[in-house]
Amino acid sequence: MGRQTLLAVAVAALLVTSGCTGLDVLADGAATPSDVDVAQRYDSLDTLEATRVTTVDDGTTTNETRALVRVDFTTDPPRRYQRTLAPESRAGDVTVLNESGALLYDADENTVRRVPRIDGWTTRNQSAYLARIVAAAHGDGVAEVSDGVSPLPIIPTTRSGPSIPEDAIEGFEVEYLGTQRVAGRTAHGFELTAVSEAALTANQTLWLDSEYYYPLKTSRRIDYRNRTIEATSRLKTVTFDADLPADAFHFDVPEDATGETLNVSTQTFDSASALREHVDFSVPDPEVPAAYEFDEAQYVSGNVTQASLQYVTADGEQLTVTKTTSGPNANGWFTSGENVTVAGHDSQYLTTPRSNFVSWSCGDTRYAVVATDLEKESLLAVADSVGCE
Structure with a gap:
């Protein structure tokens, strides 16, 4: 499975925040929820069981999945189980996520x-993220970076990859939409609109x-x-704190099923020189702006061979340089973007x-x-200093 495919799978897997239709707005223009500890309310949940319908329209085709x-929510990370019900071509597909992977x-x-969990993989603090959205809707203007309001899903990734942080660069305008009946329950609506000038x-x-x-x-x-x-x-039906059976998050794989376990492990180093001593290929030595200090180096091995160097500023801005020497379709990353040149090579530059x-x-x-x-x-200056090292 290629990097783009893995990325698409990760994005699709993260479209688990959902709901049901019920289009009549009950209180358009109503005041935003006040004096509510959003994170506490969310974190009070123990379990959830629901039927979710996901629709994706790419401009040429529309696909709908029911699961x-x-x-x-009582485990860290939360355990998740999904069994596809429709369409027929995917009925019976199962995804199980837990502390093992x-x-x-x-x-x-x-x-x-089977994809084992890798040390260093990160997931968004969902309750804090939603609390920031509600808080941003209380104020005027645009949510600042510190609010961490970002409408893009956070893709679990090792720090060695081209990770995209949770916080927005220039913020998003957050507007309260009032209330609406969704899955037979009252829901508060929030619209997030990016205000930065980005290619995507x-x-x-x-x-x-x-x-x-939720x-x-x-x-x-x-x-x-x-x-x-x-x-x-969207959720068609939902039961919060459902009384689930003991095997609710277990799946018995058929004995005649074939498959594989991805072999991926990570190691972290406190210096670039330590990483260079460990690997048998050259590690870039980028020229980074003066405000950036070295943070850590990481090596991913197994089905993927990858080295990365991460730098940070005093106020938490990040810069990551990644080199992937092997892996599934290692040469098939992002093919969209503005065509630029790096050290004489055709490259793609993208802003989000x-x-x-x-x-x-x-x-x-x-x-x-x-x-x-x-x-x-x-x-691009940093990229030029890396070249093909």
Whole structure:
């Protein structure tokens, strides 16, 4: 599975915040919820069981998926179970996520893929994120970076990859939409609109349960150049703190199923020299702006061979340089973006509301430079200093 495919799978997996339709606005223009501890309400949840419907329209085709989903919020990370109900071609597919990693079963192919959890993988603090959205809707103007309001899903990734941080670069305007009936429950609506000038923008509308502030419906519109992708995830039915059976998050893989376990491990180093001594290939020595200090180096081995160097500023801005020498479709990363040149090689430069990055290839080796707060000229200068090292 290629990097782009893995990215798409990760994004799709994170479209679990959802809801049901019920389009009549009950209190349009109503005041935003006040004096509510959103994080506390969300964190008070123990379990959830629901039927989720996800629709994705890429401008040429529209696909709808219906699935049974369960979440156990009492574990860290939360345990998740999903069994696809429709369409027929995917019925019976199962995904299980827990502290050990992920299990993905394809019923049609009778294959299973196991992805072990990697130390250093990060997930968003969902309750704090939703609390910041509600808080931002109370004020005027645009949510600041410190609010961490970002409409793009946070993709679990090792710090060695071109990770995109949770905080927005220039913020998003947050508007309260009033209330609406969703899945038979009252929900508060919030619209997030990116205000940064980015090549790729993603605006989002959330409908949060009025009791637990769990997302009952999420709509995302992603615009890139002349292409628009719209994704809506909604709960048709939902039971909070459901009395689930002991095996609710377990799946018995058929004995005749075939598959694989991805072999990936990570190691972290406190200096670039320590990383260089450990690997048998050259590690870049980038020229970074003066404000950036070295933070850590990381090596990913197994099905993927990757080295990365991360730098940070005093106020937390990040700059990451990544070199991937092997892996599934290592040369097939982001092919969209503005065409630029890095050290004489064709490259792609892309801006999003949260970061800017550039990627390029030297033979079978792939490079990427990602920064949360560097202008194009400065970012490309860092990339040029890396070249094909």
